[in-house]
Amino acid sequence: MEKQVTAHEVAKLAGVSQSSVSRVFTKGASVSEKTRKQVLEAAEQLGYRPNEYARSLIMRKSSLIGLVMKGVSNPYYPHAVKKFTAELKKLGYSVLLIDTDDVELQMHDIDALLSYHVAGVVIMDATASFQTAEMLKRFRIPAVLFNRVVPGTGLHSVSCENESAAREIARLLIARGCKSFTYVGGREGASTHIERLKGFTEELRDHGFGCQVLPGDFTYATGYRNGAEMIESGRLTDAVFAVTDLMAYGIFDAFRDRGVLIPEQVKLVGFDDIEMSSWSPYNLSTYAHPVDRMVALSIELLLDSERSHAAGEVHYLPGEMKLRGTT
Amino acid sequence: MEKQVTAHEVAKLAGVSQSSVSRVFTKGASVSEKTRKQVLEAAEQLGYRPNEYARSLIMRKSSLIGLVMKGVSNPYYPHAVKKFTAELKKLGYSVLLIDTDDVELQMHDIDALLSYHVAGVVIMDATASFQTAEMLKRFRIPAVLFNRVVPGTGLHSVSCENESAAREIARLLIARGCKSFTYVGGREGASTHIERLKGFTEELRDHGFGCQVLPGDFTYATGYRNGAEMIESGRLTDAVFAVTDLMAYGIFDAFRDRGVLIPEQVKLVGFDDIEMSSWSPYNLSTYAHPVDRMVALSIELLLDSERSHAAGEVHYLPGEMKLRGTT
DNA sequence: TCAGGAAATGAATACGTATGCAATTAAGGG
């Protein structure tokens, strides 16, 4: 860090005190128009920017929000990240990016969040453990789980209406005349997986249908393998619902590579509506997250002083079915 | 920001001075084993973390690296981001994420970088203007353009060997017996576009071939449109080289939708080798970036005090051709 | 013109940490 321009230097050039300089850059402070102009001019000339470290230190308030991502496998998350940074920027916050390899938020990452006393943490994808939740609680750092619900942690959650969406998907497939069904899931324990599984199988049961459930991990490769095995083991069904678009692509490709026609022989539905789903090789029917509203609500939960430290709220927001060529 | 645990409180509990606490957390400082143990114990008990704001302030040195991304359209970048965060974490740096909408780095974003006096900036994708470069120079913030070269800015650049890679691709297509060629480009002015275009057309010329050049913008949609137009206008060639994999997918799909067979009728090559390229609908021949080495070199350029402020170095690193089903 | 109140300003201080300096303790050698 090079020698930086300080408020004192600006003050000297503008012929005022450091206090006045500070006031010009603190909204709500009382400064005369004349002083403001002199200060801004001097600041411009010297290229002055308030030092955020000194500012956060004295104000005991951070302007950083921690954004925790697990990976880059699912294109859905980078997209949400963009929304977050854009919205937070408007509110004067910057983003501290934590990109953890593991499913679990590592202690090292927690350290970084704590060292900067971030104003809040958004945890995407990563399954937060109770230990992590305890840490965040202990240091009174507001946190919200994005697209995940982990009961018992007491953390806020903002998620899609997975269960009712899955029910809607089940009804759609039934209406299309399907008689046998498969659900290809995500990582064991992930709430998105659990909720979609529950909604799908329960709705099917309500209509008198069963459902084959295959294990997964949210990856394309596993989707492909599941699709291949379904064919090879002769357990192909009329309809397949994949927990994410990414897995649906894998299933689709396995089917296509083996001559199984979609939607003629099998109807396929995904979840997420990432960009690729509208591409012609897939043209996948899927359920779109209400990303904008999910982001807005997450930020609201983090920054509203009334709610940020209150008991964890769990929100399920309705998205929108996207009917395309696979149904 | 809640009342935090300070070094003073730790000192009191451990029965030592604040200085000693600080020394325990400053590597290279001289502390007796006994004191260290007492302090660490007290720190653990209280959940103490050094305040990064106070630390950066007094040390006049930031532990943040700014990571500037333009968008999320190309999955290649999230992948590189992950590498950066992982490597920087090892070196004790955290990442300040700037996700700018525009091609141009906005003043607002620059402000954030300057307020935190970041130790360095990685600019991905975004085409840095001279004005931006001047700003960074003026405030002596080391910067590196990742996957872009902008001559005249004096900024460091770390890029793939685009030109020679494009030559290699040209030779490959010639060896496959192609006689007519098309290059589908990226955004006008982007160095990746310019260099790949140059290498491809020059190598073709050296072998006595011409090349149809179509404009693009790095997106799938434009790739698709170009592919469709090539067919509809009857200007289909034996070979097509797309500036990125993403555009290649668009071209591929436009061809497939219109019954043009790849690789039988047309050979197609992309650039980037993102994950999707190995999926079965594409199985795209492409050129892989040496991402790991590019990231490592970028970080080296930023943090090596000898080079970080020196004249801009421009590096082109060799990648690797990936031969798959489209050639 | 002047009194009185509001608005604006400056001086001083605090935020939590790293570090130079002086003082103290420990270590080692005879």
Place this chain on the structure above:
DNA sequence: CCCTTAATTGCATACGTATTCATTTCCTGA
């Protein structure tokens, strides 16, 4: 056991800014 030297330690200070409080300036109306 004492002297010399090295290793630790504590005190005090500085980093750059926001804010309290006292003081000064400005404005308004009579």
